[in-house]
Amino acid sequence: MKLRRLSGNERYFDVLVYAVLIVWGTLLLFPLLYVLMTSFATEKEYLTRSFFIIPREWTLDAYLYLLANDDFANSFRNAVIITVIGTVISISATTFMAYGLSKKWLKGRTTFNFMIVFTMLFSGGLIPTYLVIKQFWMINTFWSLWLPGAISPFYAIVMRSFFSSLPYELEESARADGCGEWRMFFSIMLPLSMASIATFILFYMVGYWNTYFSAVIYLNDSDMWPLQVFLRQMLVLNEPMDGSATLMEQVITYTPGVKMAAIVISALPMMIIYPFLQKHFNKGMLLGSLKG
Known part of the structure; x- marks a missing residue:
């Protein structure tokens, strides 16, 4: 050539x-x-x-100090728990809802789709959301971080569009072979949608890992605060999580090297995970945009 x-x-x-x-x-x-x-x-x-x-x-003094710091270890553990469980809840709920809404025979499909789009344009606001979460006894629990934003409307619409773009002949062939709805979903639809699912897993993981505002609003116990709240305490306030140290102890506790090391460690997990999902990233974003 x-x-x-x-x-x-x-x-x-x-x-x-x-x-x-x-x-x-x-x-x-x-x-x-x-x-x-x-x-x-x-x-x-x-x-x-x-x-x-x-x-x-x-x-390596800064990293050794952080590894021995109970506040950092606790907040890192909380961030991992919030991210892992929250991502599983979100990607499961989003996939199930998107698959259901992609079926033209679903009664009320238009109404449900309108409700999803409506939530992208309007929200109840901070105070009503807080009152609802409080009414369901989710204050000071990780459920306040998982359930209110479990499903992203945009991700659900993109994944619904992807399921709608799959050839209907696949379903006809599967049903002719005696395949039920659950088996068809797990054996046929999920393997075909792994690119989209991997992409949204990455998005959900980054969102949960960077949880800050919701944690400050809904988590009253400092022992439950995730890593981003710890970083704010360290970088902005320059004080321990419980705020019990004196001014001199605070200055000695979080040196510039320790602060920079905390930033590096907080960014490291997502940087490690991203290369494994990168091959699905571009393909997953384009698949759901081919058909509205």
Whole structure:
């Protein structure tokens, strides 16, 4: 196959595009690199050098301190519990609802679809939502983080569109072979929709992992606070979770290296998981957008 030679204008355009991408990528990576390198620097170096990227002396003291910190370990454990269970609840509920709404024979299908779209445009507000959660005794429980936002309307619509785009002949063939609704869903529909499911698993995981506002509103017990609330206590207030330390103890407790190390560790789980789901990411987003 003979490749077409680029013209002068096309080459200049490609050079410009690559230059912009390199500059933009550098601007995006620079803060991340600074945080990572600072987490390995000593406190003395951070205080004496106005700015640096590569530390002169490397140390793991900040990470060792965090691993021995009970507040950090507790908040990290809470974040894992919230993320894992919340993602399972959300992706299960979203998949079941999307599959049901994709069936044209479902009675009231139009009404249910309208209700889903309506929630994307209007919400009850913070106070009514809080009163509902309180009425169902979910205050100070993880259920207050899982159930109110268990299903994302947008994700449900995209997944419903994907199920609707599957050939109806698949269902006819499965029913002709004696396949029931549950078996057809788990044996045929789910394997075909793994790209979409993997994509939304990633989205739900990131959402639950970054839970902050809902945790502050609905969780009164500091022992139940997730990792993002701990980071706020550390980075903004510079105090332990219970706020019991004196001012001098607070300054000594959370040094700049410890703060940077906490940021690195909090971002690490999602960075590790993303490569395993990346191959499904683009395909999953496009599948549900082919048919409305």
